[in-house]
Amino acid sequence: xxxxxxxxxxxxxxxxxxxxxxxxxxxxxxxxxxxxxxxxxxxxxxxxxxxxxxxxxxxxxxxxxxxxxxxxxxxxxxxxxxxxxxxxxxxxxxxxxxxxxxxxxxxxxxxxxxxxxxxxxxxxxxxxxxxxxxxxxxxxxxxxxxxxxxxxxxxxxxxxxxxxxxxxxxxxxxxxxxxxxxxxxxxxxxxxxxxxxxxxxxxxxxxxxxxxxxxxxxxxxxxxxxxxxxxxxxxxxxxxxxxxxxxxxxxxxxxxxxxxxxxxxxxxxxxxxxxxxxxxxxxxxxxxxxxxxxxxxxxxxxxxxxxxxxxxxxxxxxxxxxxxxxxxxxxxxxxxxxxxxxxxxxxxxxxxxxxxxxxxxxxxxxxxxxxxxxxxxxxxxxxxxxxxxxxxxxxxxxxxxxxxxxxxxxxxxxxxxxxxxx
Ligand code: DSN
Numbered sequence: 001x002x003x004x005x006x007x008x009x010x011x012x013x014x015x016x017x018x019x020x021x022x023x024x025x026x027x028x029x030x031x032x033x034x035x036x037x038x039x040x041x042x043x044x045x046x047x048x049x050x051x052x053x054x055x056x057x058x059x060x061x062x063x064x065x066x067x068x069x070x071x072x073x074x075x076x077x078x079x080x081x082x083x084x085x086x087x088x089x090x091x092x093x094x095x096x097x098x099x100x101x102x103x104x105x106x107x108x109x110x111x112x113x114x115x116x117x118x119x120x121x122x123x124x125x126x127x128x129x130x131x132x133x134x135x136x137x138x139x140x141x142x143x144x145x146x147x148x149x150x151x152x153x154x155x156x157x158x159x160x161x162x163x164x165x166x167x168x169x170x171x172x173x174x175x176x177x178x179x180x181x182x183x184x185x186x187x188x189x190x191x192x193x194x195x196x197x198x199x200x201x202x203x204x205x206x207x208x209x210x211x212x213x214x215x216x217x218x219x220x221x222x223x224x225x226x227x228x229x230x231x232x233x234x235x236x237x238x239x240x241x242x243x244x245x246x247x248x249x250x251x252x253x254x255x256x257x258x259x260x261x262x263x264x265x266x267x268x269x270x271x272x273x274x275x276x277x278x279x280x281x282x283x284x285x286x287x288x289x290x291x292x293x294x295x296x297x298x299x300x301x302x303x304x305x306x307x308x309x310x311x312x313x314x315x316x317x318x319x320x321x322x323x324x325x326x327x328x329x330x331x332x333x334x335x336x337x338x339x340x341x342x343x344x345x346x347x348x349x350x351x352x353x354x355x356x357x358x359x360x361x362x363x364x365x366x367x368x369x370x371x372x373x374x375x376x377x378x379x380x381x382x383x384x385x386x387x388x389x390x391x392x393x394x395x396x397x398x399x400x401x402x403x404x405x406x407x408x409x410x411x412x413x414x415x416x417x418x419x420x421x422x
Contacts, residue, residue: 003042003420004049028419029408031381033343035317035364036177036205036231039371040270041277041417048236048270056262060252066262075269082275083240086211088219091248094271095255095263096239099204099228102255103129103137103173105241106224109254110198111170113140118164118197119173120155121145123347123355125319126176127202144169148349153310157187164195174222175202178346178362180313182215189221198247200224204239206315208232208366211278212287215315223247232290232316232366235274238267286369290316293365296375300382309348309360317364321348327393328353329360335392336361339400340407341385371414380410 002024010017027039052072058065061073061080076094083092096102111117117137119130124147128135131143144167149156164172172195174188185201192199201218207227209215218225225242229235241251256263277283291314298313301320309319322332329345336343346362353359368377384403391399 001420003418004046024419028416029340029411031341031384031407031411032367033341033363033365033381035362035366036228038208038231038234038366039417040230040234040236040274043273043277044234044236044270045418047273048266050266050269052266052269053264055265057265058256058262060256072265072268075265075272076263079268079272079275082272082279083242086275086279087207087225087242088217089225089242090245091243091251093241093252093255094238094268095260096226096241097260097264098237099127099202099226099239100129101259102226102228102239102241103127103200103202105251105254105259106171106200106226107137107141108258109247109250111141114142115171116142116144116167116169117171117173118144118146118167118169120176120179121147122177123351124148124176124349125178126173127204130173130176130202148310150350153349154181155184157184157191160188161191161194164191164197168195169197171200172197173200173202174218175204175206177205178309178317178319179205180308180310180315180317180319182314183218185216185218185221192223198223200226202226204228205231205317208234208278208283209287209290209315212284214284214287214291224251229271229274232287233274233278234286234366234370235278236267236270238264238271240271289374290365290369292375293369293373293378294318296378297363297365297381300379301385304382304386306386316366317362319346319348320361320363321359322361322389323359325389325393327389329358330356331392332389333361335400336385336388338397338404339384339388339391340404340411341381341388371411371416373414377410 056066057072061077079094080092117131120126122132129137131138146160172192199222201222204227206215209232210217229238294313294316298318307321333345343363346360347358348360351359388403
């Protein structure tokens with residue numbers, strides 16, 4: 001059952017309680033490979049489910065618009081200090097509701113509508129909020145986008161530099177949602193400095209790897225760092241903006257009152273708890289194991305004939321082009337989910353197919369590593385994936401059921417925070 005238990009929900013709203021219980025069991029039984037997801041600790045669950053949800057706290061510690069901040073002020077200050085210490089930054093704002101509002105606050109702090117901004121395009125691995133046309137960031141700003149090379153699947157920093165020199169953007173975003181390779185923050189910083197842009201490192205995917213020393217840090221290179229708190233960082237759903245002292249005031253003003261009302265104090269407390277967990281020595285082991293698992297899984301998939309975008313991975317994430325397998329990403333992802341392996345369909349760079357029916361799948365190892373799986377388990381996962389994709393092509397439902405059963409048997413041996421079998 002769900003941990004912590006939810007007897008009050010069960011009594012007052014049994015339908016919702018039952019759905020929560022089903023979701024907890026689903027998370028326990030599946031091999032969860034969506035690279036932006038994880039399992040938070042019971043401590044994080046408790047903090048985010050606490051009475052702090054009752055409080056309004058517009059403003060910042062010591063400068064609020066409501067009374068009764070005796071404890072909330074201390075909590076937010078602790079969260080800020082823990083972020084500063086963990087990431088080695090001069091300033092942190094822990095109030096953004098999630099990654100997209102955090103990025104929007106950065107635009108508000110540094111750009112006017114119509115200004116030129118630059119980011120990686122969504123189908124090449126960037127994020128919607130880095131200036132993709134359907135996002136407000138692509139509608140209200142003049143967005144120029146860079147991608148990866150067709151032959152390597154990797155960024156070409158000479159191309160990024162040429163584009164920046166030509167377009168003179170006010171903001172340059174680096175980072176994204178489907179980048180399997182190490183981000184060269186010093187190189188981006190050099191380009192931004194040359195054209196007079198503010199460099200924004202969106203580390204949402206890799207924040208936990210950076211905290212654990214498994215990916216280089218943008219601190220000291222990027223003037224602004226944005227991140228969600230719920231991916232590799234393994235905290236509640238939320239976000240942070242970190243920066244040099246120089247940008248602190250503009251960013252704080254942009255978050256509140258520029259973009260948001262009251263911060264979600266229960267989330268702030270849970271972020272503080274997660275940051276404390278990420279500062280423990282065991283988190284370094286976790287971060288390095290995430291990368292080792294991704295390398296092992298990528299290697300096992302390659303050995304089975306799968307094409308990995310950029311040829312492999314340096315981090316937690318793998319992007320697979322299924323063209324050679326003769327199946328689209330969407331039917332493959334559906335079949336894998338049926339087989340107990342959860343991931344998402346994804347465009348690959350230069351994808352000839354449509355975004356809603358693309359050529360690829362995106363997967364990663366943050367969640368399974370939290371469950372305790374190691375490199376030795378990756379060949380079996382690759383074999384199940386291969387079998388499920390072959391079964392999808394033949395519409396072999398029995399094979400998918402068999403794999404789901406085997407997956408459930410494996411995962412039963414790995415405890416999950418948030419679920420208890422007794
Ligand atoms: N939805 C996130 C992801 O899955 O990468 C990005 O916002």
